[in-house]
Amino acid sequence: MQQFADYLLDEGILAGLPKSLGYALVIAFFAFVLLNFIMLVAGVTSWLERRVWARIQSRVGPNRVGPQGAIQWLADGIKNIMKEDIVPTAADKPLFKAAPYLAMIGFFGAWACVPFGDGLIIADLNVGVLYITAVTGLVVVGILMAGWSSNNKWALLGGMRSAAQIVSYEIPAAIAVNAVIVLTGTLSMQGIIRAQGWAPWNWFLFDNPFTFVAFFIFFVALLAEGNRTPFDLPEAESELVAGAFTEYSGLRSLLFFLVEWGNLYIIGALCTSLFLGGWQTPHFTDNGFVLGLVQFVVFFLKSYFLVFVAMWIRATLPRVRVDQLMSLCWKYLVPISFVNLLGAMLWVVAFPHGFLPARLGMFLFGIMVTIYFLMRVAFHLRRARPEMSWNPIA
Amino acid sequence: MYAALFYFIAGLTVIGALGVALSTNVVYSAMSLLAALVGASGLYVFLAADFVAVVQILVYVGGILILTLFAILLTHQIAEIQVSNRSVGRLPALGLVVLLGLAMGAAILRAPWHVEPLAAATPTTYGIGDSFLNQYLLPFELASVVLLTALVGAIVLSRKELRE
Incomplete structure (x- = not known):
C-alpha cells in the first residue's frame, strides 16, 4: 500500500500535497474501502450461513428478500439500525456503550494484515501473524466489558x-503457527505465502506430517477463539439467553454480530495464508491487473471454503460442556501442539530445503482422506434419500 | 504529523496511567490500564521496535489484562472500597510524593538527552531470536526455568488438597 501512496503523491491525483497529509488521506480511503468490504463479507456470510444450516437441517431458511433471500442481510441491517438503542437502567453506561466499539476495533485491526493478493495488503508488517493474534485479543476485552457492564447474570x-x-x-493456536514459522523463518504474512507454491503439494498443509497436524490444531483453536459452535458456550442460547450480548439491542448488537461473522472470514483467511498457499497462482499472464484479480479470487475462494466448513461444523455438531472444552484444550491440544512443534523443528533440521517425497506422500494421503470422507457422505446420502425430502414445502 | 501522532499516543498513555491510579472503581482502573498498555505499545512503534510493540499487546492486553479483569469480575462486591491500612496518613504520603517528584524532575532536567533522528523501521525479529539462542542462551533458559517454577508453584498453592 505504501508504494501506491507514494505513486499517488508523486504522479497521481495527490501530487503537491504534503507527504504526511497524503498518507493520512490514503489510509482513510483504504480504511473506508476495507470497512465496506468487511460489511459485505459479514452480511453475505450471515445470510449464506442461515441458508446452509437450513439445507442441512431440511428447512427452508430466509428466502423472501430478493432472489433466494440474497439481500436478507441488508434488510436485517436496516431493521437493526432503525431499532431503539436501549441501555438498561442498572447498566454501567459508558462501558456498556463503548464495549461494541472496542470489539470492533480489535476485529477491524486484524484486517490490515490480511493478504488478498501479491501486493494487495494494507500493511505487510514484519510481525504480521503475531499482530493479528495480538489485535484480535482486544475483542475479548470488548466482550468481557459488555458482559460486566450489562449488570446481568447471563451476560x-x-x-x-x-x-x-x-x-x-490462544496457546495451542500460537504454538501451531510456530510449526509454519520454523519452516519460513519469517512472521510476515506475505513472506509465508511466498514460501509456498500454487500446487497443493507445495502448500504448508502437506509440507510434512507436523504441519498437517498443526493445521487441524490451528483450525480448531481458531473456531474456539471465534466462539463458534461447537465452542459457542459464551452465547449458548439454551443456557445464557444470548451470553454477553443479552442486553444489547439495535446497532450495538448488530456490531457484535458483525464481529462474529467477519471473524469467521478472518479464520478462513488466516488458515489459507498459513497452510493453503494463500493467493499463489501459476504465473500465466504478464498482465498485472488480471493476475492480481485471479489471485484475489483464488484467495477468496480458498478462505470462503473454510468459512463453509465452519458453517457445516456448526450445523452438525452439538455444543461441548465447559469441562470438556477445557480438557480438550489443556489435556489434548496443548501437549499435542508442543510435541508437534518439536517434531517440526527436528524436520527442519533434518531437511532444511524440504523433502519432496514427503510432500507428495502427504498430498496423496490428503486426497485419500478426502475420498474416504466423500464416500462416507455419499453412502449416507444414498441411504437417507427415501426418507428425506429436498423440498420441505412440497 | 509525526509529532502530533506522538503527542496523541503519549497523552493516551499518561491519561490511562492516571486513570489507573485515580479511579475509584476497579473495573474503570482496569480499562484505563488497557489505554496505558496500548499507548505504551504505540510508543514502542515510534522506537521502531515492532516485535516488542506487538508482544506488548499480545502478552499484556491479551493475557495479563484479561486475567486481571477475570479476577476482578469474580470478586464479590469489589466496587466498595474499604481501606484497611490507615496507619500512615495522607500528609506524610504527600511529602514523600513531593520529594520523589523533585528528585525525578531534577534527574530529567539534568540528564544529557541524546537526540537521534527518526530511525527507519528495520525488522528486529531475526536479531532478537538470534541473540536469545546464541549469545544469551543461558539467561534465556534460566528465565524459562524460573517461569516454570512459578507456574508449578501457582498450581500447588491454588489446587484443592486431595485427601485419601
Whole structure:
C-alpha cells in the first residue's frame, strides 16, 4: 500500500500535497474501502450461513428478500439500525456503550494484515501473524466489558466463559503457527505465502506430517477463539439467553454480530495464508491487473471454503460442556501442539530445503482422506434419500 | 504529523496511567490500564521496535489484562472500597510524593538527552531470536526455568488438597 501512496503523491491525483497529509488521506480511503468490504463479507456470510444450516437441517431458511433471500442481510441491517438503542437502567453506561466499539476495533485491526493478493495488503508488517493474534485479543476485552457492564447474570457468565475460552485456546493456536514459522523463518504474512507454491503439494498443509497436524490444531483453536459452535458456550442460547450480548439491542448488537461473522472470514483467511498457499497462482499472464484479480479470487475462494466448513461444523455438531472444552484444550491440544512443534523443528533440521517425497506422500494421503470422507457422505446420502425430502414445502 | 501522532499516543498513555491510579472503581482502573498498555505499545512503534510493540499487546492486553479483569469480575462486591491500612496518613504520603517528584524532575532536567533522528523501521525479529539462542542462551533458559517454577508453584498453592 505504501508504494501506491507514494505513486499517488508523486504522479497521481495527490501530487503537491504534503507527504504526511497524503498518507493520512490514503489510509482513510483504504480504511473506508476495507470497512465496506468487511460489511459485505459479514452480511453475505450471515445470510449464506442461515441458508446452509437450513439445507442441512431440511428447512427452508430466509428466502423472501430478493432472489433466494440474497439481500436478507441488508434488510436485517436496516431493521437493526432503525431499532431503539436501549441501555438498561442498572447498566454501567459508558462501558456498556463503548464495549461494541472496542470489539470492533480489535476485529477491524486484524484486517490490515490480511493478504488478498501479491501486493494487495494494507500493511505487510514484519510481525504480521503475531499482530493479528495480538489485535484480535482486544475483542475479548470488548466482550468481557459488555458482559460486566450489562449488570446481568447471563451476560456476566457469558463474558467470563468467552474470556476463559479465548485465553486458553490462544496457546495451542500460537504454538501451531510456530510449526509454519520454523519452516519460513519469517512472521510476515506475505513472506509465508511466498514460501509456498500454487500446487497443493507445495502448500504448508502437506509440507510434512507436523504441519498437517498443526493445521487441524490451528483450525480448531481458531473456531474456539471465534466462539463458534461447537465452542459457542459464551452465547449458548439454551443456557445464557444470548451470553454477553443479552442486553444489547439495535446497532450495538448488530456490531457484535458483525464481529462474529467477519471473524469467521478472518479464520478462513488466516488458515489459507498459513497452510493453503494463500493467493499463489501459476504465473500465466504478464498482465498485472488480471493476475492480481485471479489471485484475489483464488484467495477468496480458498478462505470462503473454510468459512463453509465452519458453517457445516456448526450445523452438525452439538455444543461441548465447559469441562470438556477445557480438557480438550489443556489435556489434548496443548501437549499435542508442543510435541508437534518439536517434531517440526527436528524436520527442519533434518531437511532444511524440504523433502519432496514427503510432500507428495502427504498430498496423496490428503486426497485419500478426502475420498474416504466423500464416500462416507455419499453412502449416507444414498441411504437417507427415501426418507428425506429436498423440498420441505412440497 | 509525526509529532502530533506522538503527542496523541503519549497523552493516551499518561491519561490511562492516571486513570489507573485515580479511579475509584476497579473495573474503570482496569480499562484505563488497557489505554496505558496500548499507548505504551504505540510508543514502542515510534522506537521502531515492532516485535516488542506487538508482544506488548499480545502478552499484556491479551493475557495479563484479561486475567486481571477475570479476577476482578469474580470478586464479590469489589466496587466498595474499604481501606484497611490507615496507619500512615495522607500528609506524610504527600511529602514523600513531593520529594520523589523533585528528585525525578531534577534527574530529567539534568540528564544529557541524546537526540537521534527518526530511525527507519528495520525488522528486529531475526536479531532478537538470534541473540536469545546464541549469545544469551543461558539467561534465556534460566528465565524459562524460573517461569516454570512459578507456574508449578501457582498450581500447588491454588489446587484443592486431595485427601485419601
